[in-house]
Amino acid sequence: MGVKRGAGRLGAAMFAPALLYIVALVGVPLVLAFLYSVGDVKVGSVGYRFVGLDNFISVLQSPTFRGALLHSFLFTVGAQLIVIICANILALALVDRFRGRGLVRFFILLPWVAPISLGAIGWKWILDSIYSVINWALVQLHLVKQFEAPMWLGEPTLAMLSVIMVHAWRMLPFSTVILLAGLTAIPKDIPEAAAVDGAGFWRTHFQITIPMMTPIINVAVLFGVIFTFTDMTVVYILTRGGPYNTTQVLPSLAFFTGILGGDLAEGAAISVFLVPILVVIAWLMLRLAHRAEVV
Amino acid sequence: MIGLKGARRRRLPFQIYRWTALSVFSVLLAFPFVWMAITSFKQTSDLYNLNNNPFLFNERPTLEHLKLLFEETLFPRWFLNTAFAGAMVVLITLLLAVPAAYALARLTGRWGERLGIAIFLTYLIPPTLLFIPMSRVVSELGLQDSLWSIIVVYPTFTVPFSIWLLMAFFKSIPRELEDAAMVDGLTRFQAFVKLVIPISFSGILTVVIFTFTLVTQEFVYALTFISSASNQTIGVGVPIYLVRGDVYYWGSLMAACLIASLPIAVFYNLFLDRFIAGFTVGAVK
Numbered sequence: 074m075g076v077k078r079g080a081g082r083l084g085a086a087m088f089a090p091a092l093l094y095i096v097a098l099v100g101v102p103l104v105l106a107f108l109y110s111v112g113d114v115k116v117g118s119v120g121y122r123f124v125g126l127d128n129f130i131s132v133l134q135s136p137t138f139r140g141a142l143l144h145s146f147l148f149t150v151g152a153q154l155i156v157i158i159c160a161n162i163l164a165l166a167l168v169d170r171f172r173g174r175g176l177v178r179f180f181i182l183l184p185w186v187a188p189i190s191l192g193a194i195g196w197k198w199i200l201d202s203i204y205s206v207i208n209w210a211l212v213q214l215h216l217v218k219q220f221e222a223p224m225w226l227g228e229p230t231l232a233m234l235s236v237i238m239v240h241a242w243r244m245l246p247f248s249t250v251i252l253l254a255g256l257t258a259i260p261k262d263i264p265e266a267a268a269v270d271g272a273g274f275w276r277t278h279f280q281i282t283i284p285m286m287t288p289i290i291n292v293a294v295l296f297g298v299i300f301t302f303t304d305m306t307v308v309y310i311l312t313r314g315g316p317y318n319t320t321q322v323l324p325s326l327a328f329f330t331g332i333l334g335g336d337l338a339e340g341a342a343i344s345v346f347l348v349p350i351l352v353v354i355a356w357l358m359l360r361l362a363h364r365a366e367v368v
Numbered sequence: 369m370i371g372l373k374g375a376r377r378r379r380l381p382f383q384i385y386r387w388t389a390l391s392v393f394s395v396l397l398a399f400p401f402v403w404m405a406i407t408s409f410k411q412t413s414d415l416y417n418l419n420n421n422p423f424l425f426n427e428r429p430t431l432e433h434l435k436l437l438f439e440e441t442l443f444p445r446w447f448l449n450t451a452f453a454g455a456m457v458v459l460i461t462l463l464l465a466v467p468a469a470y471a472l473a474r475l476t477g478r479w480g481e482r483l484g485i486a487i488f489l490t491y492l493i494p495p496t497l498l499f500i501p502m503s504r505v506v507s508e509l510g511l512q513d514s515l516w517s518i519i520v521v522y523p524t525f526t527v528p529f530s531i532w533l534l535m536a537f538f539k540s541i542p543r544e545l546e547d548a549a550m551v552d553g554l555t556r557f558q559a560f561v562k563l564v565i566p567i568s569f570s571g572i573l574t575v576v577i578f579t580f581t582l583v584t585q586e587f588v589y590a591l592t593f594i595s596s597a598s599n600q601t602i603g604v605g606v607p608i609y610l611v612r613g614d615v616y617y618w619g620s621l622m623a624a625c626l627i628a629s630l631p632i633a634v635f636y637n638l639f640l641d642r643f644i645a646g647f648t649v650g651a652v653k
Contacts, residue, residue: 083556084475088483091468091527098505098524099490105501159393166389177390179637180398186636187401187629188585194607194625195400198407198618204415206403206422219418242397250640254648274382289648296647303494306587310607324496324588331500332592340500347497355489362485 109341116335128342137318138343141326148237148322149302155241156297157290160248165278167249168256185246193310196239200225200311229319232312236320240307244300248293255289256282291361295354302350323347401626408433408623415618433619442597443624446605449515453601454583456519461526461579466572468527469534470560474543484535491528495588498524506593517593518601522586526579533578533646537571538564574642581636584628602628 110129113122132138167178184192199206208222217223225235259282267277283290305324308314314321314329321329323346331340406422407415409429420426437443472480472487495502502521503512511517541564549559565572583601590604597609606624610617636643 080475080556081477084471084477084480087467087471088476091464091487091531094464094523094527095487095490098502098521099493099498099528102498102501102505103493105504106497109501162389163393166386166393169386171386177394179633180394181390182637182640183398183401183629183633186581186633186640188587188603188632190585190587190603190607191625191629192400194621195404198616198622199400199403201618204418204422204618209418209422242400245393245397250644251648254641254644274379292648299492299494303496305496309587309591324494327496327500328588328592332503337500337504344497344500347494351492351494351497355492358492359485 106341106344109338110345112338114337114341116337124338128338129345132339132342137321138326140318141314141321141323141343142346144233144320145302145322145324147233148240148308148320149298151237152241152244152301153294153297155237156244156248157294159241159245160252160293161283161290163245163249164252164256167253181249182246184243185250189243189306190310192243193239193307196235196242197226197311200235202227226312227316229316232316232320236308236311239311240301240304243307244297247300248297251293251296252286252289255286255292258289259285288361288364291357295358295361299351299354303347401629404622404626404629407618408620408626410619412619433617433623436617437620437623437627441610441620441624442600442605443602443610445598446600446602447628449599449605450584450601450603453515453519453522454580457522457526457583458576458579460519460523461530461575462572464523464527465530465534465575466565467560469531470538470564472531473535473538474546475556480535484532487528488532491525491532495525495586499588499592502589503592512593513595513599515594515599515601518583518586518590521589521593522583526582529646530575530579533575533642534568534571536645537568541567574639577635577639578643581632584632 108121111123111125112128113124163181167174167181198204202224205222205225207225208217211217212219212222223231226232263285264277264282267281268274272280303324305322305328308320308322308325309328312320314325318326323343327340327343330343331337334340409431410425411427411430411432414420414425414427415422417426468487472484474480476483506512506517506521509517509520511520545563545567546556546559549563550556554562584603586601587603590601591608594600594604597605600609602624606621606628610621610624
């Protein structure tokens, strides 16, 4: 008993610094975020006045906010759909050992392992309004005329498409590697048994391997959704939310309102709209982890 | 059995599938970096001539953009800032996460598991939810516009993930190791310092690399807290402050992106599998 209690005390002492730090710098700001969203706080203002749901009502009435809410969902669903389909294709192509696999893997991982703000600037140059290399190729192929080439970041639909594609580009390697881990972990004898029973490779893959990978695909999608829904880097660098707020997402709007605009309360209220999605995802993750433990 | 499967996989249709998929995606995914490299060495007049084939060097390659970058911009300064912030964040992360992970893995019993999950959930709270109140916290601490603001704040995401990674690592070390040492007269804490930490070297190294790369990749907090160009990190300095007014110096901009990306990418790549293991705990056994 004495030994155990001693261990408990040591455990508490070793855990306490990390816990204190997390409470002070994650817990406190999190509580403040909610307090700001129901208060009257501007940069430089002193004191705090509770205003109830006023900030939420005010942002909900703003067309810019409603646009950002819609774009956030479009951005997340669009990017994740592309990512999960392509990640399945890529993981299957990468699963066996073959000569040159390490090098191929490095190329494929680049968008995830390099800083995203720098990758996004690379894309800004590729999608430039005048010197875009994509447009040069399109002109050479006679698909468009030189001075009618698409303005990738200047036209609302194309701009949205561009930020979705660039974000998918960034997230694809991450999901691929997670699926690869799942694919490697599937017991070899099950697909083999199916093969012995005469099922072809593709049939085995779609009817046995992919269903067996459902938990790991879920993990990839859940993290993918979090990292997409809450990110503003690609949007900020490529379009600053433009043209005319047509690519504005919740995090970037919160930044422009709360940080650059100085309206902390309204910015916080916009950020708080991220919370329901985060809670749902966290709940799904816990369920997934729990089920994995029980099985 | 493996032979049979291998034989199956090596069939021609699968080979065609594999190499088509790999070549298409390698080109799509790596292209921006190739493009950075080509742009970095091109003369400005070549870059801005619409009649030139942008894939070729129509004029002599030049080191002009690199010279500009290193001699007339804050790029070297941002490099040092990032390295310094990275080292400090690594230090803070290790000091907080290593003992905490050990406590959760060994000492806090039934509570360990629950606290571990709670810690992991804090990793899911994104900077874009916290950055507005955090800017207040940073200015209360008197750290606005200082490199120290991010040094204090970045462990909010490196510590939870590092605890999570290290917890799994410590659990894989047999308990008997410390038990034997304690029979030999060491205290539990001495056994942790003298035995557990040295044999956990590779796990700790993973945390070091992971923390450092996250520091180089972070964008939102650095953009929010630091307002003067000379205090910036690479990740914000290059895309925001290398652009003067509305003028993009594409040659030096692309050189900066490439030079900063490659070393980070190489390091991260080496440790990626362990990092991914942190996400797949539970779903893959």
